[in-house]
Amino acid sequence: MTQKIDPLKKMNWFDRIAHPGQFLKWSRYLILPLAILSVILFGVGLWFAFFNSPEDYQMGDTVRIMYIHVPNAWLSQLVYVTMAVSAIGTLVWRHPLADVAMKAAAPLGAAFTTMALFTGALWGRPTWGTYWEWDGRMTATLILLLMYLGIIALWRSFDDQLRAAKLIAIIVLVGTINIPIIKFSVDWWNTLHQPSIVSSEGLSMPASIYTPLLIMMLAFTTLFALLQTNAMRTEILRRKADRQLRKSLNKENG
Amino acid sequence: MIDLGPHASFIIIAYLGVAIVTLALIISNIAQYKKQKNRVKSFEDKG
Numbered sequence: 403m404t405q406k407i408d409p410l411k412k413m414n415w416f417d418r419i420a421h422p423g424q425f426l427k428w429s430r431y432l433i434l435p436l437a438i439l440s441v442i443l444f445g446v447g448l449w450f451a452f453f454n455s456p457e458d459y460q461m462g463d464t465v466r467i468m469y470i471h472v473p474n475a476w477l478s479q480l481v482y483v484t485m486a487v488s489a490i491g492t493l494v495w496r497h498p499l500a501d502v503a504m505k506a507a508a509p510l511g512a513a514f515t516t517m518a519l520f521t522g523a524l525w526g527r528p529t530w531g532t533y534w535e536w537d538g539r540m541t542a543t544l545i546l547l548l549m550y551l552g553i554i555a556l557w558r559s560f561d562d563q564l565r566a567a568k569l570i571a572i573i574v575l576v577g578t579i580n581i582p583i584i585k586f587s588v589d590w591w592n593t594l595h596q597p598s599i600v601s602s603e604g605l606s607m608p609a610s611i612y613t614p615l616l617i618m619m620l621a622f623t624t625l626f627a628l629l630q631t632n633a634m635r636t637e638i639l640r641r642k643a644d645r646q647l648r649k650s651l652n653k654e655n656g
Numbered sequence: 657m658i659d660l661g662p663h664a665s666f667i668i669i670a671y672l673g674v675a676i677v678t679l680a681l682i683i684s685n686i687a688q689y690k691k692q693k694n695r696v697k698s699f700e701d702k703g
Contacts, residue, residue, distance in 0.1 A: 452658055463661040467670045474674070513681050517674050524670040528663040625678070629685050636685075639692035646699035 420499045422638045429631050436628035443621035450614035458611065464528050469614050471521035473622035478518045478546060479581050481511035481626065485553075486578045489571035499634070501567030502641075504574065505557050506633035510626060512550035519543060530594045538587030539595045542580055549577045563641065 418424055451469040458465035485507045491500030522540065523533040534540065553570055560566030588595045597606075607615075660667050 457661065462663065463659075463667060464663045466660070466667050470670060470674045510681070513677055517677050520673050520677075521670045524666045524673075528666050629681060632685050632689055636689040636692050639689070639696050643692055643695035643699060646696070650699070650702070 420497060422498050422502065422641075425499055426635055426638055429635055432631050433628065436624055436631065440621060440624045440628055443617060443624055447614055447617035447621045450617055454610075455614045456608075456610055461529055464525060465611060467521055467525040468611075469618045471518060471525055472615060473619045474514045474518040474521060475543070476619060477622055477626055478511060478515035478543065479584060480623070481507050481514060482546065482550075482574075482578070482581055484630070485511065485574050486581075489574040492567050492571040493575075501563070501571070502634050502637045503630070504567065504571065505563070506630055506637050508550055508553045508557065510629055510633065512547060512554060514622075514626070515543060515547040515550060519547065526594070532594075535594050537593040537595065538591045539584055539593060542584045542587055546580055546584065549580065 413421065419428065447469065451466055455466070455469075457463045485504050488500045488504035488507070491497040492504060519540075522543075526535070527533050553573065556570055556573070557563075557566055560569075587593065588597050
């Protein structure tokens, strides 16, 4: 008599929630709450940004560009850190969801970095008198965008996604050196960029400006969580469909 | 709408650009999910 073995029973809780099939099941319950939270946060954040925050004493109304520039700049780096953690998961633990997360994050990172550069240029022209300056932070952010685009191209150039994952994981980890350069470039080199708004001396801006900034950062971060979850679900389904396609082709070819 | 001062065009273009890219990102995210879900479903229907 054969006994049916459930492989999930042998897994610990972490492996169980991170198993691609299980991830598809439980992550569907995250989509709607994250979407609702995003809409609320964007609504409140935009209301604060346009109707309940003062103009800056130096920059005037252009300070309102900060409410979309800083969240996108923050996400351009957070997404890369997410990819770096996933790269470690791919190389060290060979976790089945790690390379799915790494692949899903790259286009999102490219989009957030593009928006950070775009809004930065539009903020820079009236504030500094130039759209672009080859300073440390802007140049390193442009390099970050090129890295995202290169990683997306690499994923597309491989048929074998598991082989691609190992190579891309190494590239992602090497590229991590760019993140502290972006973060600390304003302290290391002369730049038009202002230093960090949070320091050991506290906040360098009034609460009336910091509040909409914080809400917009939460809104964009929630949006990233939503899009990343859905993109991971998409990638799992794509691999499942590809496997089924290969199976049916093998059947046809005998 | 509040008065955005002499640099209003920069502010409006920045917000419009981000809105367009964000919407495109959301639409593409949903469309790709639906496409893959339909692929899996069509294979499952074929058995």
